Amino acid sequence: MATITSTTTLQDSDLTLEVFDIPSSRVVHGKAFPLGLHPKDGAVPGDINSAVRYLENIAKTGAFRSLLSQHGAILFRGLPIKNAQDFSKFVTAFQLPQPHREVGLAGKRTTVTTNIKTANEEPPDVKFYYHSEYGRSAYFPGVLFFFSEIVPEQGGQTPLLSSLELYDRLAADLPEFLKDLSEKGGNDSYGFEIKDGDSLEVQREKVETVLRDTLQAKAEWQPNGSLHVLQHLPAIRRIGSTGKPTFFNGFAGVYGRGRDNNALEPPYRGIDEKYHLPTTYGDGTAIPVEYQERLLEISDEIGFLTPWQPGDVALIDNYTVQHARTPWKGDRSLLVSLWDGHEKFVPL
Template sequence: MDTDSNMAEESFFHEVVGLLPQQKSENGVVFPVVLSPNPKIANTVHLTEAIKANKTWLDSLLNRSGAILFRGFPVSSASDFNDVVESSGYEDFGYGVGGSGTRTKVVGRVYTANEAPPDQNIPFHHEMSHAPVYPSKLFFFCEVEPGKGGETCIALSHVIYERMKQKHPKFVEEMEEKGLIYTRVLGEESDPSSPVGRSWKETFMTDNKTIAEERAAKLGMKLEWMEGAVRVIIGPKPGSRYDEVKKHKVWFNNVVGRFEDKLNSDPTKAVMLSDGKPLPADVRDDCSKILDEECVALQWQKGDVLLLDNLAVLHSRRPLTMLPRRVLASFCK
């Protein structure tokens, strides 16, 4: 248990260190923090009650670490997970206009995680970093644990920023000065084979082009209509953001993901500097390598609940080599 937390001895939580092989620790801060039911409590510890009783402490812990994994609690269904999300007291963000991943609402505030085919990798990203408003916190829940593969990988964004600044100082300076522009091409029908396969109708929640343009404009997006599709131009957007709470910059962009949808005939223009200059060829590869070196790969267990600070932590999904796997998600303001 964290001795600095001033938690009462009868606390619902027990902090577990060393459970995850890649778990990191720097200056006494563990990433991610792993909390399990306190073995000193004889009765079943319900996660909803534990969260309500320790809300202030958990907020402080999330602020320090960026990620909390709740493991070993009796959370078995989407409804249970929805109760956990509600118990946090965080306001619902929803997943509406502007999101690129295909998701299905399950119950209450709960959605499926990205429904891209299991054999595909979902690159590291901050949820909706391309939008003017993005969720501040993310919940994930493992309803069905994968047989093999399908890990959710998480990485501290400020670490990635510092390493990229060291590796590519001129690019980072230019990126922060000019900002980034993202280009996507959305079809009229959703493509379930792509991690960013939502159609323009689903993305903007309308089949009316004028309404779609109005909704896109509110998100800082410009639409250029094509035969059977639309080109979406996003930005310029900052490539980094300053975390006011932690007082450091974070790597907040889609340089790695590049929105590689199948309809985009020129993927080199998927992400550019705002003056139209393409990204240096080695930036994406080096960033991917750094992310792989710095990440913690979470092998899901049934009942796991993961809480992330969306500004502090990037996340990704590795390909799944053995079905089934069902991870659900919820988004908070």
Template sequence: MTHTQAWTPLEIETESIGGCEELVERITGMGEEFDKLLAAEKGLVFRGFGVTPADLDQVLDTLLPNRLAYVHGNSPRTKVGSNVYTSTEYPQEFTISMHNEMSYAHAWPSRLAFYCQVQPGSGGATPVVDAAVWLDSLDAEVREAFADGVRYVQNLHDGYGFGKSWQDTFETTSRAQVDAFLDRTGATWEWKADGGIRVSSLRPATTRHPVTGTEVWFNQSDQWHPAGLGDDTAGALAQILPEDELPQNVTFADGSPIPAEYVAQIRDRGLEHAVDVDWHSGDLLLIDNVLLAHGRRPFTGDRRVLVAMSD
């Protein structure tokens, strides 16, 4: 790693001929020191090891000892392996703004691993931002407005409609299993006459890292807010659906609206302070999901990045 005044993830390169075996041996050889390294560096990039799709399970078993399913996830993905998913399937010409994975949920993964199976033709970096820097970059007025947290609202259809179905979201076709899951989360919900479900969840806007104690910006208000869609898309949706029927929406904790200018500031300052991780086939990126938020830059070509997560 080249040390500069600005933070960047630590890059770890092969010391010999590379390969899955060297990477696994180096990680396992560090023992508990590996966990300390990740907490200190926030993100680790593994380059030159030439990890293949056939190697991926072994490497992920080492990096993420307890891989999690993407249950209650709100972004469109495809499950491609044992709790391995495509990264968010969003049109390649758009930027995906910064976010900590599942920060809207009652529980979230502590680690994320990204694997580049096919490098993009151009662009397509994964930007990462120090979530404490993101918090500090926001105006005091914005931070104070979010002091009581945010309320997320999901309208999940029964198979036909805008956004995700509840079956895809909860990876089940059983209403009883959905009820049991939500009962543990502190959310409120109602099954609707059309077979869909509306879920409302009150969550904090910031959190503290369990090891370092660092306070970080930790919510997805800008991604769930209609203003985050852009004027054209938000305007088109408003012609089709009332705000309380949108696939997802967010308000302040008391139900009052979040100003669009707050949303723009949150989105723009996260991207402004982000560091891009460029991809080559076989690369891996491991991040602490509390200390770092991530996103995606626009790209051309056939980019394929897979993601897995653990507690």
């Protein structure tokens, strides 16, 4: 049976995880962000199955749940995780309530093995701005795992920031923006891509069912067969376990992508020939560009670039941490696993 011997050491009978320093990690609300954990004295478990048994025992004590709530992100290093199959075993060790069922459009992903997908298959030169995963939807995962299978020659360090720290910085630097967001919420629109296979009627029926039952969203079919979904959501939330306010949304991503594609003005059609409909306040008024620019600046100021090594896994609380993507050169494989966790939002 696993025991916790101190705040920084997790052990069971045959091996121990201990905290290690991650260069350029941050301190948020007195806690390392992210927390680094690796096997003590380099005592790496011989195979993934024994590592998983160890982690399961730790998970049963609630220690990971508690550490995740305190730190927001944990970087595991030095465990024998070599491929998607190992990663698939690793994620089950945490005994989270259930794998998250994705609804709506996050990006191009391919399922690799049980509960494991590619992170995103857009070209390596495309930058993603900070966002909460499915932060533009009413239905989102609570916990994310990223597994660094192949590290590219250059770039590709996953940026992470604490959404709690972002809230604090916005409260200090842009109080009007935060006030408007708290009072009005945000309107976000996004599209479902219609694919071949089912008849159009069947596709529409499936999408409408999901929208009605899962997302509680408004939707309009477009003449070209695509669908615009309008979702009115709060942009500031309160974390159930800690009572802290968090910046939970996808604003920066929508604005940054629109800006990069020269699509900030009507009709919002970008140089990538896609539409980049802007996020507005919940009452339909525009969010001033200067606020959005400052949001991107602050996000970069408080961001942390995950210095991936092969075999690393980052465990991320989607409620309190936003992630992004930096471009890279060379071969890279980053896999993800999305789960429903124990955290919840409570009224502000």
